[in-house]
Amino acid sequence: MSLRSRTAGVAMALAVPFALAAVPADAAPVPTADPFVWTDLTPAYTATADYEYEPFAVTDGYAPAAACDARSGKGGAGYHYVRSAAVGSLDPSEPAGLLYEADGDGGRALVGVEWIVRAGSGTAPPTLFGRTFRGPTTVPGVRGSVYTLRAWIWKDNPSGLFAPWNPAVACA
Template identity: 75%
Template sequence: MSLRSRTAGAVLALAVPFALAAVPADAAPVPEADPFVWTDLTPTYTATADYQYEPFAVTDGYRPIGRCAQGTGTGEGGAGYHYVNPAHVGSLDPAEPAGLLYETDSNGGRALVGVEWIVRADNAAGAPTLFGQSFQGPANLDGVGSVYTLHAWIWKDNPSGLFAPWNPTVTCP
C-alpha cells in the first residue's frame, strides 16, 4: 500500500465523521445538511485527499488559473485559487471534479479548501444538477470560457453552506 493510499484512507476516515458532526443537531433542515449528501461526496474525498499536498494536484494535471477569486459583495468571502484539470471539464462524476479550490495557508503555501465541477455553458440544456444542487452561472472562468459551476466546500467549513459559491472564511491576500 502506497503512502498516498494510506494518506487518503486516513484523511477520509477522519474527514467524513467530522463533516457529519459539523452540522448542529438543532439546525434548520437545509439540503446541504442531508447526511446522504456526505455519503454521495465520499468518492470526492477519496479522489481529492492527495491534493491537500498541492504538488500532487499539479502532477495529476490540475493547473492554476487566474488570481485568487474574491467576492464583490460585503461578507461574501472568496473562492480562493482555482486549479483546473481540462480533462475533467464537463464531468458530473463525483470522483472527477474539474476544479480544486485553494487558499494561502499560514506558511505561505496552498491549503485545499474545496472542489468544483465545471461544465461548459455552450450547450442548450442549461445548468446541470449534481447532488440535488443546480450549478451556478453561466459565468466566465479564466482560460475555460463560459461555464456553469458547482462548488463543494468539503475541506473547509463554509458558514454559507456546503454548496455556496463563496466562502466567507476564505480570503485573498
C-alpha cells in the same frame, strides 16, 4: 488509491455523524443539502485527499490560475486549479477544479472542489448531489462560459456546503 486517501474517506464517514450532532440548538439555520450528501461526497474526499499537498495537484495535471477569486461582500473562492481533462465530468470522484487559499506559510491550503461543465447555447445547467449548477459564468483558467458547482469539503463555509462563495476564504 493511496492509503492516505482511504484513511481520509474512512475518517470522514466516521466523523460526519458526530459533527452533525455537535451543531448547537440555537445555531442560525444554514441552507444545506440532505445530511446524507456527505456519503455522496466521500468519493470527492477520497479522490482529492492527496491534493492537500498542493504540488501533488500540479503533478496530476491541475493548472493553477494566477489570481485569487473573491467577491466584495460575498467572500472568496480562492485560487482555482483546473484539470482540463475533467471539465465536463459529473463524476463525484473527478472534480475539474480544486480551490485553494493562502495558508500563511507561503503555501496553499485546499478548501474546496468544483465541478465545471461547459455552457452551450440552449443547454440547461446540470445537477449533481441534488443541486443545480450555477451559471453560465466564467472560471479563471477555463475559456468560455461554464456551469459550476462548488463544494466546500475541506473548509467549513458559513454560507453552506454548496454556496458559490465562502466568507471564510480571503484573498491576500
